[in-house]
Amino acid sequence: MPFPKFLKIGLYILGTFAVLAGGALTWAYQYRDDVFQYLLKEANARIRGTVTARKLDFTPFAGGFGLSFTLFDIHLRDSAYAIHHKELLALERLTVHIDLRQLLRKQLQINSVTVDKGKLSVFVDKNGYSNLQAVAPKDSSSTQDTTTSAEGSLGKELLKSLRQVKVKEMEVHLQDSLKGKDIHFCLEKITNDLERTDTCLWVHLRGKTQFRQLTFNLNRGGFLENKATELDLHLSYDLHRRVGIGPSEVLVEQDTFRLRGSFDFKDEGRVQLFVSTDTIAAPRALSILPRRLAKRIAKHKVLPVVKAEVSVDGPLRTGADPHIEVEVQTQTFLYKSAIGPLSQTVGRAHFTNRSDTSLPVSNQNSRLVAPHVSGLLYGVIPMNLSFTITDFDDPFLHMEGNTKANVARCKALFDPNQVQPKSGNVVVNFCYKGKISPIFDPKTNRLNGKLDGNAKLEKVAFLYTPQQIDIQRVDGFVRFAEDKADLTYLHVYHQKNQVRVSGNVTGLTPYAFGTTASVKAKVSIFAPDLGLDWIRNYRPTPQKTTKKQLTDITSKFIQNLDLKVHLAARRVHYRKFEAQGVSGRVYMTRQAIRCEDVKMHAFGGDFRVTGGIEQFDLPTHRLYAKGKVANADVQKVFYAFENFGQQTVSDQNLSGTLSTDFTYSTQLDKEFQLLPKTMKGQLSFHLINGQLNxxxxxxxxxxxxxxxxxxxxxxxxxxxxxxxxxxxxxxxxxxxxxxxxxxxxxxxxxxxxxxxxxxxxxxxxxxxxxxxxxxxxxxxxxxxxxxxxxxxxxxxxxxxxxxxxxxxxxxx
Incomplete structure (x- = not known):
């Protein structure tokens, strides 16, 4: 094609376009005031409020092939504005884009709307009055409401082709003093893409919003306080006044929430929402919640990263709280429980605020169920829990749990200079029912509820280092309640000793919660053959210790232990001392061992004694005794007591039958040997058939x-x-x-x-x-x-x- 011909065609097209544009501009200027007046007239004719605007301007070809009309300084006020001075709507600028092709056909249709810098303020006062009455239809008897069908059709035609609404820096504030609601946010930059069918309007809303607060109950505080969000919502509005939310996403700071649901505005109205998120850290989740609720949750220090699904179902207009269901699955986290740190904790839980469906939604009717929570106590002891919390006004906890600790794996929890675990298992099952805040009251050293459980020891072996007490095996079964543990049986194997223990212990509970108290144990001990030579291994000066979790608990327990023992043994022996048929009461603390009315057959006769050894915490110890010997072999007496620390008269020199009443005390060295210079006593001596050899x-x-x-x-x-x-x-x-x-x-x-x-x-x-x-x-x-x-x-x-x-x- 020759170049001049091509140029002619191009100039022809440009000329045609210029003519069309000029015609459009001429038409726009000619009808600008008419359009401006029509819009104001149409709005004021249909609503009870008053709409004003300063001017109308237009820009050709803005946003495509068409004209953009802009209304400036728009205000919408209700009829009572002179009293409350709160505008329903104030806009700095409203821009409407009209399709030029339709305009050339003499059809006025809006393609898009842009709102810049404004504020929407809706309120309901305590008397029930709302400024939304400004947009309520006028009375049917009003002459201004008798618009012709042609005028009504014109309004519909205006919005028929609307495809997009953009909002910039639009503040929205909804206050309902009657129902205690306060919703406040700012649409910083929002784009709404619209599609229409005969029965529904579809909206794709996306952009940034700054929430000030979402308060549905003033007494409980607001959600999303001062939170920046990014919205990607798919909405629909149908002829039945129902707003649907298709699969959508909301980004709150760094956490993404998926949501869907609906708002039904018919009659009393109803909202149904389903929200889910995969990875949100609990501290950030709490920052979305009302402060009062967040503070209540945070004080329990359960703050993991969670996967959550939330459903909300409730009325819109009655002011009643919605029905809420929450499913939570945590990632592993560290929980500092009252009994010690629980690492690698993981669990799932379900919350509802309507556990009894026959009762209304309320805190008292709320329930949190966690069917399975697991973790490692002190990092090594596996623990499994399930719990239910009810009545969130005064939370009540029902918790069950169990653990099976391998003793050998707990070595790191003990100071080797105190206890060296070797082997065996400890299995614990428990159930707690009571208050959750707090479970344990340190002021009274008591639980705020009822505790039941049992513990089983299976082939437990350990070395108690200070006294070199090598326990080869412990088997036992213990039942425990709030402050008492019943020893159903406890079998201890130490050297050649086989000891059977039963009884009860009170005061153990505080040690599980890091505090101390007096521990009182009352037990019965039976041994076929009880050797006491291990007592000589006592070390008055403990080795250097390091602070370990269970060693610290054990040490405090021993320091505060008050042990009362009913002892029965077929045979007891210590060094050269030997007795049969031993029975009596023994009291043990960290500093002393005391015997009361111990009876035995010894030295060929009968021996009854009350006494003990005390001052274990000092370099020298005190032994004291008061007793009676009847018809004993004097040679065996001297032999058993190692000639009382002298060599002049020995068991090799004596024979005969001895009966005596005596009181005796002496100091013992660190090896539990007699210190003769410290001996004191009185003796009533009767020897018959004696012989001195x-x-x-x-x-x-x-x-x-x-x-x-x-x-x-x-x-x-x-x-x-x-x-x-x-x-x-x-x-x-x-x-x-x-x-x-x-x-x-x-x-x-x-x-x-x-x-x-x-x-x-x-x-x-x-x-x-x-x-x-x-x-x-x-x-x-x-x-x-x-x-x-x-x-x-x-x-x-x-x-x-x-x-x-x-x-x-x-x-x-």
Missing amino acids: HFKPLLRIQKVIFKRRNFQKIQFEGLKNEFVLQGQELSMNQMKVASSVLTFFVGGTYSFGDKTDLLVHIPLNNLKRNPEEEELETLDGNNLLIRAVDERGEIRLKYDMDWRKKIRRPQR
Whole structure:
């Protein structure tokens, strides 16, 4: 095609377009005022309020092939504006785009509308008056409402081709003082794409909105306070006054919510919404909720990332709370529970505010059910929980749980200088019913509800390091309630000891919640053969310890333990001591062991004692005892008590049957050995059929006198006396000793150390082969005086050879 011809065609097209544009502009200027007046007239004729605008302007070809008309400074006021001074609508600018092609056909149709910088304020006062009456239709009797069908058709034609509405910086504030609602937000930049059918209007709304608050109940606070959102909504409006929400998304800061539902405005109206999100952190979710509700939830410190589905169903106009259902699935999170940190926690839950469908929606009718929650207590102990919370005005918790702890895996929770777990399992099941805020009251050291449960120990083995107590196995079953645990059975295997324990313990609950209290245990213990040599491994100075969770709990428990034991054992032995048929009461604390009315068969006789060992926390310990021995073998007594820490008279020197009442106390060293210098006591002594064998001090007498008599084995008819022990010195009153070799009187001080000072009176009538008994009853005759004293660790005898000297008996 030749270039000049091409240029001619182009110029022709441009000319045609210019003519059309000029015609359109001419038409627009010609009818601008008519359109402006028509719009104002049409609006004011149909509503009870008043619409005003400052001017109408237009721009050709703005937004496509057409004209854009702009209304400036628009105001919509109700009839009572002079009283309340609140405009229903104020717009800085409203732009309407009209299709030029339809305009050329003399049809006025709006393609798009743009709203710039305005405010919509709707209110309902406490008397029920609303400024929405400004847009209510006028009375049918009004002459201005008798518009012709042609005028009505013109209004519909105006909006028939509307395809888009844009809103910029539009503030919306809806207040209902009668129902306590306050909805306030700003449409920063919103685009609405519209499609029409004969029965429905479809809207695709997208853009940014800044929410100030969404308050549906002033007493409970508002949602979305000062939150920036980005909307992508698919809406519909049908002839039945129903707004539908198709699958849509709302981005609140960094969290995306999917929603769908509907608003039905017929009659009382109804709202149904379904909202879901996949990954929202609980702190951010709480920031969307009303502050009061968020604070109530946050104080329980359950703040995971969750996947949630929410359904809302309720009336629009009655002011009643909607029915809400929530499904939540958490990701793993750390929960700092009252009994310790629970890591890798995961769970699902369902909330409803209408648990009883026969009752209305309310906090009291609300319920949260978590059928399965799991985690690791202290990071190693697996725990499974299920719980239900009801009555959110005064929350009530029903929780059930269980755990099975492998003892070997709990080593990191114990200080190895205190406890070294080895093997076994501890299985715990529990149920709690009571208040949730708080579950445990530290002021009273009590739970705010009812606790029931049981614990089972299966082949538990551990080493208690300070005393080197190696527990090979513990099997047991315990039932527990709020403040009491009943030991159904507890079987402990330690060295050769097989101990059976039953009873109850009170005061354990506070230790599970990090506080302390006095722990009282009352148990019965039976052992076929109980060895106590392990007591000697006690370490008065503990090794350096490190703070560990369960060690800390155990240490505090032991420090506050008050243990009362009814002991029964077929045999008890400690070092050289041995007894059978042992029974009695034993009280144990961290600082002491005390026995009351312990009965046993020992030393060939019967032994009853009350006493104990105390001051375990000091370098030296105190042993004290009060008791009675009946018909015991004196040799076995000396053997069992290791000759009471002296070597002068030993179990190798004595035999006979001993009966005695005694009180005794002494200090023990860190190895639980007697410290003889600290001994104190009193002894009522009665020995029958006694025999003194190979006693060196008496053998020395034989070198001086009675050389033909048998001093190797001296037999006694009976000995009876009172003794006072002070340190290593045993003081005795003068006592007659009638033996197989001679009769003598002895008194003074016998020392287990080096202060022996005994005075022996030997009546010279002993020289007769067969003296009369009366001649040996008193010291009125001639006597041989022998003083036995300790010199350089040996007993020395000093004699008085003045046989004629009268020795007067001491005055009584």
